[in-house]
Amino acid sequence: MATLLYRLGRGAFRHRRLVLAAWAGVLAAVVCALVALGGKLDNDFAIPGSQSQRALDSMAENFPAAAGTSAHVVFTAPDGGAVTEPRYAKAMGDALAAAGDAPDVAAVLSPERTGTVTQDKRTALAQVNYRQERSELDEGALDALEDAVRPAEEAGLTVAVGGPAYGSGGVAVGALELIGVLVALGVLAITFGSLLAAGMPLLSAFVGVGVGLTGLLAVSTGLSVSSTAVTLALMLGLAVGIDYALFILSRHRAQLAAGTDPEESAALASGTAGNAVVFAGATVVIALAGLSVVRIPFLTVMGLSAAAAVLIAVLVAVTLLPALLGFADGRLAPRAGSRAARRTAAPEGGAKATTGGERWARLVTRRPLLTIAAVVAALATVAIPAADLRLALPTNGSAPEGSSQREAYDTIARGFGPGFNGPLLVLAETGAPGADGQRAAGRIAAELRQVPGVTAVGPPQYHAASGDAVLQVIARGAPDAESTQDLVGAVRDRAPGIERATGARVSVTGNTAVGIDVSDRLGASLVPFAAVVVGLCLVLLLVVFRSLVIPVKATAGFLLSVAASFGAVVAVFQWGWLADVLGVARTGPVVSFLPVVLMAVLFGLAMDYEVFLVSGMREEWARTGRAGPAVLEGARNASRVVTSAALIMFFVFASFVTTDDSLVKPIAFALAFGVFVDAFAVRMTLVPAVLALVGRGAWWLPRWLDRLLPDLDIEGARLRPAPTAGHSPGSRPNTAPLSENQQPPPSD
Template sequence: MATYLYRLGRHCFRRRRAVLAVWIALLIAIGGAAGAFAGRTSDEFKVPGTEAQATLDRIKDTFPEQGHGSAQVVFAAPAPGGIASPGATRAIGEAVGRIAHVPGVAAVPDPYATGAVSPDGKVAIALVSFDHKLADVTDQQRDAVRAAAEPARAAGLDVAFGGDAYNRFAQIEGGSEAIGLMVAGVVLVITLGTLVAAGLPLLTALVGVAAAMAGLLVLTGSFEIITTAPVLALMVGLAVGIDYALFILFRYRRHLDEGLEPEESATRATATAGSAVVFAGLTVVVALAGLAVAGVPFLTVMGLAASGAVVVAVLVAITLLPAVLGFTGRAIDRLPIWKRALATHGKVTAGERWARFVVRRPLPVLLVGLAGLGAMAVPAASLDLGLPGGGSQAVGTDGRKAYDLVSDSFGPGFNAPLVVVVDAHGAPRPEQAVQGVAGKLQGLDGVRTLLPPKVDRAGGTALVPVIPKTGPDDEATRALVDEIRDQRAGIESATGASIAVTGTTAANIDVSTKLGQALPPFVAVIVGIALVLLALAFRSVLVPLKAVLGFLLSILASLGAVVAVYQWGWLDGLIDVPKVGPVVSFVPILLIGVLFGLAMDYELFLVSGMKEQYVHGEAPREAVVGGVKGGARVVTAAALIMISVFGAFVLGHDPIVQPIGFALAVGVLVDAFVVRMALVPAAMALFGRAAWWFPGPLEKVVPKVDMEGEQLIARLEEERREARQPAGV
């Protein structure tokens, strides 16, 4: 690999203008295609095969409105009974009439006619049904519905808009990524010392993210892509794009300090650090693509979108960066901010001092680190999964106002309606069978009330809306869904009709259950991949095992922090959590997929340095010190950049984006600074020579990966010696 990348780096360095022109042309082409073919992303978290989704698919022809977008328009009066006043009645009636004429609105019943008025007379709900699915509801239609409610606002009523159409998720609030980039820029300036050097990783990362995001936008025109996919691609693309460029640039600067010419420095950096970048990028791509193991389509799309961003970041790092270095040459040291001390030969660095501290006391460091991670992991045992709804929106938003008004005035269960589909075709008296099912449902402890059933024209299928006593995030609501399904056989035998539970609340419960069940097999796949890749990279048995155990510790500690903050409400006030409750159901599996790749990055860059020192004759503990000394600075900078990029998204209020950013930021913090910088050197010091033991039979069959370019450098040195010999010798 190193030999191929050496040739590629030299080619890009020498033909820098052509490489730059190709990337510019590519950006223009993809950007133009995005402008021409981009579509809308979807907010629907659907999982085929679950009972709720299968039932919706089965009744889509009989009750097509069940698959369409819907909204709540909530009218509130300040005084009890105010909704029933003549002025309020007239204003709400006018608003409802105007909403009914908005293009795309199929129906909006008068709340007075349907009885959708709270017992205290302060709140009324108008349920808006669109004539197309949620993904096709446009912002123009949402705005038109808002504008149509103006008569109610003019009459002094508060109006809030909620429901599926207004519960928008995965919306990046302006400035989040900019803050992350600014912090990353500061870290780069401190690490590299000059504005030119610090600017290159930012520039190349932005190019990669622009290309990846534009390509993803092109796909939205032909495929259904979940809204969270571009957000995850942006997060991961920015973080790895900066880090991969930093790894290569760091090696380039070292080669310049060693006296090599810029071209040779760039090509060697591309060959050696570039090999590690390609290998690390491969682990991230495999992990993210491995999300398909869960069998959840929207999660698969998220993983593929993010892995695409990583592929682009790797391509930028090994092609565009060498070309840009061809333009800068030694000018990379221009615009200095501080006098750098990159050359560490003969100097005792902070990384070396820390490494010597660890190898002198490996067992205490290991025990303290394990105890700390164990304490962080304790809350993870209480992990509860769910999907966000109106109650997860930030306080003050339309969706949250509507949710709170409905919950306070009608009861939390009105925000968590279930739909029981009754198929009475096999019953002697279908209408009586539907009433019998309704009677059985009404007798369940968790049911507050039933709304009037809706029967199809043939009279054989009915929808029975069930209002629970508790909200969508409550464990009692999940228990009610399970109870209805558990009593299905008894209800069917008593009434002669078959039943199934569906609706948004039941679908979200099914998705969370499915994702929870997918965690163990996904972890097993990830662990297997890690063992194979690291055995391939390091030709060792203990190194892969140690790396996997460290990764699992990082995951548990990170999940513990997520549960403590987002489920238990710790740090409330410091982190503005929209609503304390169940953790977003796909956060754990995303955390595992993304953090696996990043953890393997740090493992590769640190342990490869240790192996290089050991192979060159250093004693095991001195090899550990040498590896940490050579990699501590770049790994520290890379981790701080990752933390700043991910952590910037915590500043927003989106109920999906915020916990994902928090989980990844904490995960990188724990893995880089506790696991890789403390536990790994401590374990390697305890292992001694056994760390590099590899069975003889495997030695013969496992291919050799020249990741550090040892074979390449040996060949280059041999060619140099031959070139210096006189002709004929």
């Protein structure tokens, strides 16, 4: 791989105009595809095979008005008034009649029909049912509904429109989200001391993100791509695109400072740092693609979309970046005598400049056992709230303060009870057309009213031809409350008894039930998915570093980072710590797919930092065979890059915490916190301490296992000149593993 990337980097450097034209052509092609095909995002969360989804599919033919999405229209009279007054009643009637003519509307359930008027007569609730799911509504359908009911405000009523038809609309990237890019530019400028060098990672990342996002939007015509998938792909594509280019460019400038020819330096940087980038990117891609094992379509698409963005970032880093290095030629070399030059090459008769990374490594390895204990104790403490983790899909109760859907949600909860914001639907398949079926549906309604946690059960909607009936069940708790989840389970537990008594098959469905089924599936898949990710971590690092200690240490560090991130998310989004500071609209359960997304993404990024840092240590160990100095030298060479990369990742993710989107905000926070903890507490602190503690044993591998494992040459040793002083060309005496019976000597 190192040799292939070496040749690829040299070829891109030489044929830079052709490479640049090729990427410009790819970008133009995907833009044309998007213009030709258009793009439509799908924010519905379906879970094929679940009871709730099967019932929805069954209802689509006989009860189209109940099978689609719905909207709530809440009318509130002014103080001292009542919605039953003739002028207000007429205004509501006219508004709802106009709503019935809006696009895609199947039925309008007035307050008189459903009895949804508060006791003080100040608030009335109407329901507008659509034929389609939210993602299938005509563009402008909800705007037409809002326009239809707006005249009621002229009569003096306060009108709020919300309900399941309103949900996450994704993130519109604005000034606040671009702060992360500006901070990244500042970090790169400080790291390189050159605006030319700082601009290259940003330019290559923008090309990768442009190709990835435009292509994703183009294929959304045929695939169900959610706005959250687009946002995650944007965050990851931008972050890893900058970081991967940073790693290669740092190696290139170090080699230029040592006097290497620019073309040879670009090729060597591609074969060494580029080799690590390919491996690190592969781990992210594999982890994200692993989301498909959860068997939830929207999550599979989300994982594959983000994986595609990372894959494009890797391709850009090993092709377009060397071409850009060709355009810059030797202008990227640090000025002679500058600190950047002295960090990589010692002046004649002097020593290399000491770096902050080297000083930090000396500090944490001076008392390694104490360092390890302190880091583990701190992260374990932060992880304590994770024991209280609850999962659910967000509701309009998490919408921004002041939005119409949030006002409707809060007004309904105050006036009618939180359960009215997400009623359950019960499909009763009686199989008995006519009077017998109607009587069975009535008995089922009576049974449901006896279930603890049920506030009300609406009259059955009966389909005479099929004998099926749909009943609306109002829970006592909010749609995302634990009591509502328990109620769904209780109804399903009673279903066999109801079937024996009435002969009807009973299924619980509706948006609330679908959300509960999604959360249950995700919660059940968390442990198996964690096992897959941990197993993958062990195998990959075993192959790359040919060591037993390093994979175990890396995996343990990853688990600590994940646990601490879960704890921080629960503390902020469930317990409300710093909620006002971070603009959390409402505390409650964590978005149900956050844990698996966090584990997949953080696994890949943690392995990035592990490879960037430890490959430098192994490179020095391979050269000198001295364990202690190898840790310090590796930290000295890589810590600046890892620090810069982590800060860029942190600020890119943190900039998305400013969004009001209830799906994106907690994911962005979890990723920002996880990256910060993993990079600085685990990789930069825990890793050097562990390696210093075990000494030469860190690089031990049984000989039989060494023979079985492929040699990936992650450090690009085959690209270096043949060793001197008695070593045969191509030999790497210090990388040979200790024998199974040989005890590792104390650390240097």
